[in-house]
Amino acid sequence: MLTERxxxxxxxxxxxxIETAHPVGSRALSKKESIPYSAATIRNEMADLEEMGFLxxxxxxxxxxxxxxxxxxxxxxLIAPLSNQHSIKLIRNIIExxxxxxxxxxxxxxxxxxELTNYTSIILGPELSETRLKQIQILxxxxxxxxxxxxxxxxxxxxxxxxIPEEIHSSDLEKxxxxxxxxxxxxxxxxxxxxxxxxxxxxxxxYIRDFDKPYDYLQAIFSQEHPVKLYxxxxxxxxxxxxxxxxxxxRSFYTMMENEDEIANLLKNSKHGIGVSIGNENEVDAxxxxxxxxxxxxxxxxxxxxIALLGPTRMEYRKVIxxxxxxxxxxxxxxxxxxxxxx
Amino acid sequence: MLTERxxxxxxxxxxxxIETAHPVGSRALSKKESIPYSAATIRNEMADLEEMGFLxxxxxxxxxxxxxxxxxxxxxxLIAPLSNQHSIKLIRNIIExxxxxxxxxxxxxxxxxxELTNYTSIILGPELSETRLKQIQILxxxxxxxxxxxxxxxxxxxxxxxxIPEEIHSSDLEKxxxxxxxxxxxxxxxxxxxxxxxxxxxxxxxYIRDFDKPYDYLQAIFSQEHPVKLYxxxxxxxxxxxxxxxxxxxRSFYTMMENEDEIANLLKNSKHGIGVSIGNENEVDAxxxxxxxxxxxxxxxxxxxxIALLGPTRMEYRKVIxxxxxxxxxxxxxxxxxxxxxx
DNA sequence: GTTAGCACTCATTACTTCTGAGTGCTAATT
DNA sequence: AATTAGCACTCAGAAGTAATGAGTGCTAAC
Numbered sequence: 001m002l003t004e005r006x007x008x009x010x011x012x013x014x015x016x017x018i019e020t021a022h023p024v025g026s027r028a029l030s031k032k033e034s035i036p037y038s039a040a041t042i043r044n045e046m047a048d049l050e051e052m053g054f055l056x057x058x059x060x061x062x063x064x065x066x067x068x069x070x071x072x073x074x075x076x077x078l079i080a081p082l083s084n085q086h087s088i089k090l091i092r093n094i095i096e097x098x099x100x101x102x103x104x105x106x107x108x109x110x111x112x113x114x115e116l117t118n119y120t121s122i123i124l125g126p127e128l129s130e131t132r133l134k135q136i137q138i139l140x141x142x143x144x145x146x147x148x149x150x151x152x153x154x155x156x157x158x159x160x161x162x163x164i165p166e167e168i169h170s171s172d173l174e175k176x177x178x179x180x181x182x183x184x185x186x187x188x189x190x191x192x193x194x195x196x197x198x199x200x201x202x203x204x205x206x207y208i209r210d211f212d213k214p215y216d217y218l219q220a221i222f223s224q225e226h227p228v229k230l231y232x233x234x235x236x237x238x239x240x241x242x243x244x245x246x247x248x249x250x251r252s253f254y255t256m257m258e259n260e261d262e263i264a265n266l267l268k269n270s271k272h273g274i275g276v277s278i279g280n281e282n283e284v285d286a287x288x289x290x291x292x293x294x295x296x297x298x299x300x301x302x303x304x305x306x307i308a309l310l311g312p313t314r315m316e317y318r319k320v321i322x323x324x325x326x327x328x329x330x331x332x333x334x335x336x337x338x339x340x341x342x343x
Numbered sequence: 344m345l346t347e348r349x350x351x352x353x354x355x356x357x358x359x360x361i362e363t364a365h366p367v368g369s370r371a372l373s374k375k376e377s378i379p380y381s382a383a384t385i386r387n388e389m390a391d392l393e394e395m396g397f398l399x400x401x402x403x404x405x406x407x408x409x410x411x412x413x414x415x416x417x418x419x420x421l422i423a424p425l426s427n428q429h430s431i432k433l434i435r436n437i438i439e440x441x442x443x444x445x446x447x448x449x450x451x452x453x454x455x456x457x458e459l460t461n462y463t464s465i466i467l468g469p470e471l472s473e474t475r476l477k478q479i480q481i482l483x484x485x486x487x488x489x490x491x492x493x494x495x496x497x498x499x500x501x502x503x504x505x506x507i508p509e510e511i512h513s514s515d516l517e518k519x520x521x522x523x524x525x526x527x528x529x530x531x532x533x534x535x536x537x538x539x540x541x542x543x544x545x546x547x548x549x550y551i552r553d554f555d556k557p558y559d560y561l562q563a564i565f566s567q568e569h570p571v572k573l574y575x576x577x578x579x580x581x582x583x584x585x586x587x588x589x590x591x592x593x594r595s596f597y598t599m600m601e602n603e604d605e606i607a608n609l610l611k612n613s614k615h616g617i618g619v620s621i622g623n624e625n626e627v628d629a630x631x632x633x634x635x636x637x638x639x640x641x642x643x644x645x646x647x648x649x650i651a652l653l654g655p656t657r658m659e660y661r662k663v664i665x666x667x668x669x670x671x672x673x674x675x676x677x678x679x680x681x682x683x684x685x686x
Numbered sequence: 687g688t689t690a691g692c693a694c695t696c697a698t699t700a701c702t703t704c705t706g707a708g709t710g711c712t713a714a715t716t
Numbered sequence: 717a718a719t720t721a722g723c724a725c726t727c728a729g730a731a732g733t734a735a736t737g738a739g740t741g742c743t744a745a746c
Contacts, residue, residue, distance in 0.1 A: 025739050038689050043740070061695040061739050102504065135482055139494055147498040151482055155490040155504035161445070236597035239590075247582075250593055254579035368708050381720050386709070404708050404726040 002052075007078070008035065009045045010054055014066045014074045018314055021242045023063030068279040071291070071313060075276050079318045087116050088326050095334045102126070102154065105334070107231045109307070109327065114234025117320055118241070119311035120257075124267040125229030126304040126335075131156060132186050138177050140170065148221050152189055160221055175207055176218075193222040228268075230260050243312040256286040267306040270294035274325050279313045291315045295328035297335065304335070345395075350421070351378065352388045353397055357409045357417045361657055364585045366406030411622045411656065414634070418619050418660050425665045430459050434670055438677045445469070445497060448677070450574045452650070452670065457577025460663055461584070462654035463600075467610040468572030469647040469678075474499060475529050481520050483513065495532055505560055518550055519561075536565040571611075573603050586655040599629040610649040613637035617668050622656045634658045638671035640678065647678070 002010070012035065013024045026046060030039040046064050049055045054070035057063075066074065094108050106123050114121040131152040140146045141161070149159045164173070179200065187195050201215060235257055244250055256262065266284055275294040282288055287310065294308040307328060309320050345353070355378065356367045369389060373382040389407050392398045397413035400406075409417065437451050449466050457464040474495040483489045484504070492502045507516070522543060530538050544558060578600055587593055599605065609627055618637040625631055630653065637651040650671060652663050 023739090027739075039739095040689050040691090041687085044688090047741075057740085059696055061741095062697080063739060134484065137480070139478055141477065141496060141498050145498065147494060147500065149492060149494070149500060151490060151492070151502075153484060155484050155488065155502075157490065157492060157500065157502040159494075159498075159500040161498040236594070236601055239594050239597060245590055247588055247590060247593070250590070251579070251582050254582060258579055366708090370708075382708095383710095383720050383722095384718085387719090390710075400709085402727055404710095405728080406708065 005037070006045055006049060009042060010049055010066075010070065011074065011078045013046075013055065013064055014070060014078070017065055018316055021314060023058055023065050025063035028063075066314075068281070068313065071278045071317070072281075075278070075317050075321070079321065082318050082322045084319070084323055084326065087112075087323055088330065090116070091327055092330060095330060102335075103156070103229065105331075106229075106305070107233075109331070110231040110233035112233075113307070113309065113323070113327065114237050116323065117309060117311070117316070118234070118237045119309045119315065119320070120235055120238045121231075121233040122263060122267060122308045122310060123231040123233075124264060124306040124308075125231065126154070132188050133184050133192060136177065136180050136184060138173060140164070140173070146173070150189075162217060162221065164217075176204065179204060179207070180218075193219075196222050228264055230264055232257065232263075238311065241312050243314065252286065262286070266292065267294060267308055270296065270306050270308070272296055274321060274328075276317070276321070289313065291317075293317070293320050293324055295324040297328045297331040307331070348380070349388055349392060352385060353392055353409075353413065354417065354421045356389075356398065356407055357413060357421070360408055361659055364657060366401055366408050368406035371406070409657075411624070414621045414656060414660070415624075418621070418664070422661045422664065425661050427662070427666055427669065430455075430666055431669045431673065433459070435673060438673060445678075446499070446572065449572075449648070449674075450576075452674070453574040453576035455576075456650070456652065456666070456670065457580050459666065460652060460654070460659070461577070461580045462652045462658065462663070463578055463581045464574075464576040465606060465610060465651045465653060466574040466576075467607060467649040467651075468574065469497070475531050476527050476535060479520065479523050479527060481516060483507070483516070489516070493532075505563070507560075519547060522547060522550070523561075536562075539565050571607055573607055575600065575606075581654065584655050586657065595629065605629070609635065610637060610651055613639065613649050613651070615639055617664060617671075619660070619664070632656065634660075636660075636663050636667055638667040640671045640674040650674070 009029070012029060012032065016024045016029070026039040026042040029035055029042050030037060035042070046055060049070075050057070050064065053067055054073060055064040056067045056070075058065060090112055091109055094112065095105055103125060106125055110121045110123045131154045134151045134153045136151075137149045138146050139149065144164050145161060146164050147159055147161045149157060151157050180196075183200050183203070184192065184195065196218065204215075235254070238244060238253070239250065244253065262284065266282075266287070269283075271294070273296060275292075277292045277294075279291065280288050282290070282292055289312075290310055291313045292308055292310050293315070294306050296304075296306050298304055307324060309315075309324065311320070352372070355372060355375065359367045359372070369382040369385040372378055372385050373380060378385070389398060392413075393400070393407065396410055397416060398407040399410045399413075401408060433455055434452055437455065438448055446468060449468055453464045453466045474497045477494045477496045479494075480492045481489050482492065487507050488504060489507050490502055490504045492500065494500050523539075526543050526546070527535065527538065539561065547558075578597070581587060581596070582593065587596065605627065609625075609630070612626075614637070616639060618635075620635045620637075622634065623631050625633070625635055632655075633653055634656045635651055635653050636658070637649050639647075639649050641647055650667060652658075652667065654663075
C-alpha cells in the first residue's frame with residue numbers, strides 16, 4: 001500500500017514527465033510549492049517507488065520516469081476527471097449542424113480530436129452488421145454500362161459501376177431490379193449475398209432467360225467487400241512528440257499506419273466503454289511502445305464503433321480520457337436520436 | 344557546347360549518383376568499363392563540368408554531385424526512353440478488369456505507381472467540369488430524414504443525408520424531384536447550383552406552397568462542394584529514400600502533404616503532356632528540394648486530370664518519365680473508350 | 687522522521703586526433 | 717597536344733579524451 005506522500009510524489013512525477021518528457025529529479029520536485037519536503041526525503045520515496053516498480057531510471061544517475069506500471073496506477077487511481085467544455089462544444093457544433101451525413105461527422109470528429117490532443121486519432125466507423133438495405137437501384141449510363149446503387153436504412157450509399165453483359169436486355173434489367181427490391185429490402189447488408197444466392201437466384205432463372213452471365217455480375221455487386229470504414233486524423237501530429245525524434249521510429253510508425261487491416265483489428269477487439277492500453281499491454285507488436293485509448297460509441301442496443309487515440313505512453317491521460325468519454329456520449333446520443341427518428 | 348567525353352562523364356556521374364546517393368569520385372568512375380580514361384583525365388573533365396554549372400561538390404575534397412542544372416540537362420538530352428512492359432502490364436490489368444469504377448482505377452494506379460517507384464504518387468482526379476447530371480433522386484429514410492443521391496453521366500455518385508423540414512409533405516417531395524430531374528438532367532455538375540437558382544426556384548414556388556424552407560435545403564444540397572479528388576499513394580515510401588534521414592525534413596514533408604489544397608494547386612498548374620520540375624524550378628517553397636514529374640491524362644478534348652510523382656531531386660528520371668507517359672496513355676485510352684460508350 | 691553533505695555515476699558536449707576518399711596542379715609520358 | 721602519374725593538400729566522419737552538470741545513494745547529524 002502506498003502512503004499519502006508516496007502517492008503525491010508519484011503523481012507529481014508523472015504529471016511533470018507527461019508535460020516535459022524529461023526525467024524528473026528530486027531537487028526539481030522539492031522546489032515545487034505543493035511539496036514541503038527536501039530533495040533527500042523525496043529521493044528516499046523515489047527509491048521506494050522504484051523498488052515497487054512504479055518508476056524507472058534511464059541510467060544510473062538520471063531522474064525518474066514513470067514505468068508502465070506507474071502509468072497504469074496513475075490511470076486507475078490518480079486522475080481526477082477533467083471537464084472540457086470547450087472541446088465538447090467544438091464537436092457538438094459539428095454534430096448538431098445537421099447538414100452532415102453520419103460518416104462525415106465521424107470523420108470531422110477524428111480531425112478535431114487529433115487537433116485538440118496532438119495525437120493520432122482513429123475512428124472505426126459504424127459496423128454495417130445492423131444496417132439493412134433500404135433500396136437498390138440500377139441506373140443505365142450508356143448502352144453497355146450501368147451503375148448499381150445500394151442505400152441502407154442509415155443513409156449509407158454504396159455504388160458500383162459495371163458493364164452490362166450483352167445477354168441482358170433493358171426490360172430484363174427492370175424486372176431484375178424489381179425482384180431484387182422486393183426480396184432484399186430490409187435484409188441486413190451483411191447477409192445480402194447469402195440471401196441473394198439462396199432465395200433469389202432461383203426465382204430469377206424463371207423470369208429471365210439465359211441468366212448465367214447476369215448472375216455472375218449481380219454476384220459481383222453483392223460480393224463487394226463492405227470494409228469497415230476507418231478514419232485516421234493527424235498522422236503527422238504525432239511527429240511533434242519528442243518521442244518521435246528518431247527516423248527509424250517514424251518509419252515503423254508510418255509503415256504500420258498504412259496497414260489499415262491491422263489497425264482495424266486493433267480497435268475491433270476493444271472493450272465496451274473506455275479502454276486504456278499502455279505500452280506492452282497492447283497485443284500488437286507495432287505499438288508496444290505507444291498507448292491506445294479507446295471509447296466505444298453505441299446506437300440503441302448493439303455496439304457500433306470505436307473512437308481511439310494513439311500516442312506515446314507519455315500521454316495526457318487525464319485530458320484524453322475525459323475527452324473521449326464525452327465524445328463517445330455525444331456521438332451515442334446523436335446516433336440514438338437519429339436511429340429513433342428512422343423508425 | 345559539351346564534348347562527347349564530357350557528355351559521357353556527366354551521364355555516368357548522374358546515373359551513378361541516382362543509384363547510390365553518394366558523391367561520385369574520379370577514381371571510381373575511371374574504374375568502370377565504359378570509361379577508358381584515367382582518373383586524372385576525368386578530374387579535368389569534372390572540373391570543366393563544374394565550372395559550367397552541371398556539377399557540384401558537397402565540400403572542397405568531395406566527389407561530385409549533379410546540380411539542378413545538371414539534372415535539367417540530363418532530363419532534356421541524356422535520357423533514352425525506357426520500355427517498361429512489366430509495369431504497364433500491372434496497371435493495364437487493373438484498368439481492364441472492368442469491375443472497378445473509374446475513381447477506383449485512379450486510386451489503385453496511384454498505389455501501384457508508388458510501389459513501383461518508391462516515390463510518392465499524387466493523382467488529381469478527373470475534373471467534374473465536363474460531367475453532367477444523369478439523375479437526381481431523393482429517398483426518404485424516415486419521416487424526418489432523407490438521402491439525396493446525385494448520379495453523373497460518368498457513373499460518379501454523390502449523396503447527402505438531410506433532415507426533411509416539417510413544411511414539406513411527401514407528395515411535395517415527389518413533385519420536387521420530378522421537376523428537378525426534368526430541368527437538371529444533362530446540366531454540367533459545376534453549373535447545378537446556378538441553374539437551380541435561375542430556372543427552377545421560381546418554378547417550384549408555383550407548385551409548392553411555403554417554399555422558403557425547402558429552398559434553403561435544396562440549396563444546401565447543390566452547394567455541396569465538389570472538391571477535386573486527390574489520391575496520394577505511398578506517403579511512407581519516400582521515407583526509405585536516404586534524403587529523408589532528417590527528422591525535420593520528414594516533418595516538413597508530412598506537414599505539407601496534409602495540406603491537400605496546396606498539393607492540388609501544385610498539380611492544377613501543370614502543363615499538358617509530361618512536365619518535369621526539378622528542385623527550385625518548383626514554385627511551391629515546400630518542395631524546392633524535391634522533384635515533381637507530372638503527366639496529364641485526357642478524355643476526349645478537354646484535359647481532365649494529372650498524375651504525378653514526387654521524389655528527391657535525385658530521382659530515377661528515366662524510369663519515372665517513361666512510366667508516367669505510358670500510364671497517362673493507358674488512362675487516356677481507357678477513358679476515351681468509356682466516354683465513347685456513354686454517348 | 688527528516689535533512690544536509692559528500693562521493694559517485696553517467697549522458698552530453700566540446701575538443702582533439704586520425705584516417706581515407708577525393709581534389710588540383712605540375713611534370714613526365716605518349 | 718592530349719593523357720597520365722605523382723604528390724601535396726582538404727575536409728567529413730570516426731574514434732578517442734576530457735570537462736560539465738544533473739542526478740543519485742548513503743551516512744551522519746538534526
